[in-house]
Amino acid sequence: MTVLKALKKIFGKSEAEPLAPASMTPSSNTSPRTDAQQPGRSAPAPAPVPAPAPVTIPDAQPAAEQPHIEKPKIAKPRREVAPKPPVIPWKLEDFAVEPQESKTRFHDFKLTPELMHAIQDLGFPYCTPIQAEVLGYTLSGRDAIGRAQTGTGKTAAFLISIISQLTQTPPPKERYMGEPRALIIAPTRELVVQIAKDAADLTKYTDLNVMTFVGGMDFDKQLKQLEARHCDILVATPGRLLDFNQRGEVHLDMVEVMVLDEADRMLDMGFIPQVRQIIRQTPPKAERQTLLFSATFTEDVMNLAKQWTTDPAIVEIEALNVASDMVEQHVYAVAGADKYKLLFNLVNDNGWERVIVFANRKDEVRRIEERLVRDGINAAQLSGDVPQHKRIKTLEGFREGKIRVLVATDVAGRGIHIDGISHVINFTLPEVPDDYVHRIGRTGRAGASGVSISFAGEDDSYQLPSIETLLGRKISCETPPTELLRPVVRAVRKPYDPDATA
Structure with missing residues (x-):
């Protein structure tokens, strides 16, 4: 207490006068002490705060029960709902x-x-x-x-x-x-x-x-x-x-x-x-x-x-005779190196819009499809490597005419039943003669005519005799016209993407 009295005397304050709080900037570790916190002192009464003006709410309800008032919305013109067609009884x-x-x-x-x-x-x-x-x-x-x-x-x-x-x-x-x-x-x-x-x-x-x-x-x-x-x-x-x-x-x-x-x-x-x-x-x-x-x-x-x-x-x-009668069959003798050129020029020159190309292996299918897309023809592949959801989208795109060329293996192509397929092309002759009949059966359906073209190269031409035995007749082997073996000139078309949204 002696020290406190001495300080008060130095600053000219009497014991009766309260010590004014010093103006100081608090540090990060200290905070100014208020009068209420000082020992032996009571805090001054707070200044009166004016009460807010009363707000009159008609039919006031507790806050939790008050209805939510939404802003008025601009009325939009209503679309006319087309009436449902009447159900016509059928006999x-x-x-x-x-x-x-x-x-x-x-x-x-x-x-x-x-x-x-x-x-x-x-x-x-x-x-x-x-x-x-x-x-x-x-x-x-x-x-x-x-x-x-x-x-x-x-x-x-x-x-x-x-x-x-x-x-x-x-x-x-x-x-x-x-x-x-x-x-x-x-x-x-x-x-x-x-x-x-x-x-x-x-x-x-x-x-x-x-x-x-x-x-x-x-x-x-x-x-x-x-x-x-x-x-x-x-x-x-x-x-x-x-x-x-x-x-x-x-x-x-x-x-x-x-x-x-x-x-x-x-x-x-x-x-x-x-x-x-x-x-x-x-x-x-x-x-x-x-x-x-x-x-x-x-x-x-x-x-x-x-x-x-x-x-x-x-x-x-x-069904073999039916398939043979409804499907016009051709075989082109062509070197393996020229098969892709022949395929591209046949499709591009003739403007064919719905063609299935069959190959024996999944890697062949992938390469053919990639080259066709690169060269500007809307093509897609169907094989066991393609996820199921994408295969369904691909078939729908082919059915709707968004895909011109579908490249498939025998397993994937076995269940394709799509009308309007104009041409089937055997990029490689099948190893099982029965598969040949299944392949060409993708065209010439429902009484329509169709065309199948098979490429017989040095690696698969030996399959032709067994196919002819199954069919019960010879298929004449032709040399493709020279203009169909010319180098590929890329077409300018947007490739089809089955995962793209409309």
């Missing part, structure tokens, strides 16, 4: 088809009006030969084995049989979402997608649900569709179907109809062990209807058919 009499000798009408079978309506929309008044024969057996519930090439209408044959069965027989009252009533197994993703599209067209007037399971696409997305609704018709590749089955998402104990499409191709691709596992999950063959289709009836195919069918009807449709 079987609206689908009039005159009987013709040697032709079978769909009217000649007992099909439901909903199915007949869809068939009329697709423009199919008469059955193809395989449809007429197969339906004669399968609609009565009999198993069948069919030998037919692609493009003969076999897909519609087994789909019509399935839809007829499912619509005329009510489903079980108790069933899980993942219990299909019909199962179709096909070897390639493209073929599965095509079959499912045809099934959707034929079931459009029914309550049947069609689903697809293929590898290379998002598993969870495919699972969500399975969880959303019952599955009536399931189209799948063997591997992905097993994935769902082994996870307990799909149960095959209620399958009424099972279809194995392109059994010969499944044998070639090594899918039969997987198919055996799948079939073991289905009801016994005496309790289900089984349909098996193959382009060839080899001993292995027939052995499988005996194991999986009961007293099947055998239906054989020769």
